[in-house]
Amino acid sequence: MKLTLKVWRQKSGGHKGDFETHQVVANEHMSFLEMMDVLNQTLIEQKKDPVAFEHDCREGICGSCNMVIDGRPHGPQTGTTTCQLHMRAFKDGDVIVVEPWRSTAFPVIKDLVVDRSAFDRIIQAGGYISVNTGQAQDANAIPVEKDLASAAFDAATCIGCGACVAACPNGSAMLFTSAKVAHLNMLPQGEIEASRRVQGMVKQMDEEGFGKCSNMGACEAECPKEISITNIAMMNRAYIASMLGSSTNV
Amino acid sequence: MLLESKVPVGALDEKWTKYRSTMNLVAPNNKRRIEIIVVGTGLAGASAAATLGELGYKVKCFTFHDSPRRAHSIAAQGGINAAKNYQNDGDSVYRLFYDTIKGGDYRSREANVHRLAEVSRNIIDQAVAQGVPFAREYGGLLANRSFGGVQVSRTFYARGQTGQQLLIGAYQSLSRQISLGNVTMYNRHEMLDLVKIDGKARGIIARNLLTGELERHAAHCVVLGTGGYGNVFYLSTNAMGSNVTAAWRAVNRGALMANPCYTQIHPTCIPQSGDYQSKLTLMSESLRNDGRVWVPAKQEDAAAIREGRKNALDIPEEDRDYYLERRYPAFGNLVPRDVASRAAKVACDEGLGVVKTGKAVFLDFASAIQRYGKSEAHSKGIHNPNKDAITKMGEDVVRAKYGNLFQMYEKITGEDPYKMPMKIYPAVHYTMGGLWVDYNLETNVPGLFALGEANFSDHGANRLGASALMQGLADGYFVIPYTIGQFLSGEIRTPNIDPNSPEFAKAEKATKERLEKLVKIKGNRSVEDFHRSLGKIMWEYCGMARNAEGLKKAQRMIRELREEFWKDVFVPGTQDEFNPELEKAARVADFLELGEVFALDALQREESCGGHFREEHQTPEGEALRRDAEYAYVAAWAWDGDKAEMIREDLTFENVELKTRSYK
């Protein structure tokens, strides 16, 4: 299939960016990133600068890849990362627009590569259980109801890609943050620090310049791991409870 | 050079406990001063950095990724072993030890493996305490499944995303240490050289990947948890960025590379579909708990499938060859990976392959779906359920167990594995070889330690499924925090290492010149192109079956390719900027050196063992033929950039009897 790509090019955060148009010949078995490899191979053969984009596992789990394809983070398919998207989702003659995540909290580094380190700092602000190595009791001493463990898993499956932020008109990181809060607060092991955790993480989230949540649900719709928006409601409840019920104040 | 394994004396099951209680310690006030560099934030690196931080050391941690959470460990699917014996099925530390030694085809060190089995139990406790959401039974206790090469259920899992959940656990612990100021994290920094002062590892040269700037980082010692080198084959199940550079730079500074030819070729991966392909995708071994591997018994059926005239469902039961069940009745579909991979190759070589290229076999879930469906119906009290209802319920059970893997398969191939058997073929997956380390996980360079897939220590010539996660976390959480004290207790009077010393200046200059050279070639071939060529040579001559002639040829071809690379590679841009092509070029340059030593190692090992199959050495039935009298040793290679020299560490077995591995 012959495709026309309009790709965002930006030398660095300090430079202005613009779209560049390229023709690419692809086939339907290729992944979207393999199609981008083909484009880059051609650019290199022409001694031009290839398009910088992030990727690593290429199987939907590391959270590196991040392209806005035709206006949608990770492209047209639901529950799919950019690297899992295959060209059979497109047809001959299509014009495809490829852009980086756009959000003030994720500044562009080059072309399609953005800086998502704000997510690390949110986790550092409380997205953990304080247990040193060697302090743990026998694993089966803490039974956890099967469905609860499964629900915690559903929240923990977030890959930290940032599509939720890119999808949100306000650039809010509520889905990402709430997924971690929900994962840990839900489990008996994580309950003790529940208040500290939610306060610390929400505070950091605000400091990083992410926007407010206005319940539009775009995050959930574009999340490749289908993280549920109910986590946000849960986090809000936990946040309010932490302000009312406990002496914790982070 | 004499290689000292430093295995403590005493009975096998007491070595570690006794050693641990008599090891030298570093007092808390000294720990606060002592600096440690940890390179890598996979399971091994992250767990080590977090734990060393907790102990009070000053830790600097490096990753080339944009976040520690993206390390390749995140992609591990199936599970992690531990000798908990929660299933009461006869498991024990000894059994895990024995299975691992046998699975490794008697090419690993007994004492290391026993220690691994001992601490395996603590890992699960630690992970659960961190909030890792492992699968559970209705009673709220942890669930287990089986992996290849064993007859007990000791594998803990979190759906098909066990590596992700364990890594997130370690990443969270690491994040906590970062927030407490005990660990300083350097994301997007790539180690490009090891700095030695007076023979000891004292720091690294790292490139800030965003600016291209070379930075000097000094410490009292250096710990590498930088992963495996499977990408020397270009196509593998490893993440695109996985590479050998950190380890190989260390080798260039005098560390030894042990058993580089021991590569694990995983039997169940999605077959290659075209030349543009950038990587191969694993379908977890856990699938072999329920999937049955088969090919058509008749060549004409196989041909009809390849040509699209028939599909799997057209082949009646009696015309199918469930070859693993037939050849290995005791273990059936759960034989170890090396055995399963070679059997798939044999079937395809006989013309029984089921995709156009001839290189795939079926992995079929139909029986499991029926079996689970019936059992569900029974447990729900549905009598006389119809076939559709059974199938539906069975599919739901399979979905709950392997949902994400099935989805991944469907996304890549466009086929529905609930309805049609999966098509799979072996692919490069893991490297058992790695930096030579002693019992303390210290390389032959004092003060340089290697953990996880980056070392060679525990898996011999073949790794059992779900044992890499176990080893990475054992090394990082429960071994290095103690053994590092053996070195550091001798360093408490050493002042902070000066990054302005001549050794650092020299290493930085050498790195700068190397990168400069790469950028200046401005040849005609892309880095990718060279990497693919290397991968083709490796797969052809150093893959699932090797022979002397092919290996000699590979060695020659790789050297020629390396020479061509340094003349004709094209790297755009400069070294003083964000330049992913330059990053790749420097990594491929190292793969080109490693590849040659890899072939040499495979050539000298005139036997078949585990993942290393020499065609000259096989039984009449085509099984691997080990030669214990001659080859029960570790081959550790020194490399000076041009020539390689082998140093032997003889393996002694005091507790297990060397037997021909049989899974029949």
Ligand SMILES: Cc1cc2nc3c(=O)[nH]c(=O)nc-3n(C[C@H](O)[C@H](O)[C@H](O)COP(=O)(O)OP(=O)(O)OC[C@H]3O[C@@H](n4cnc5c(N)ncnc54)[C@H](O)[C@@H]3O)c2cc1C
């Ligand atoms: C698809 C797949 C599935 C798997 N499933 C399982 C499973 O179910 N069970 C199991 O036990 N094992 C499994 N394995 C194997 C297992 O995942 C790996 O062996 C293990 O995770 C390796 O961990 P590690 O910490 O040693 O290295 P990695 O996770 O590879 O981490 C390497 C780290 O080093 C950093 N690094 C490397 N070089 C440099 C450098 N020069 N400078 C700076 N940083 C550097 C990287 O950024 C990264 O942080 C699987 C492997 C694959 C490929």
Ligand code: SF4
């Ligand atoms: S919540 Fe979803 S979209 Fe947001 S970072 Fe996690 S996986 Fe990505």
Ligand code: FES
């Ligand atoms: S490259 Fe890892 S999720 Fe896409």
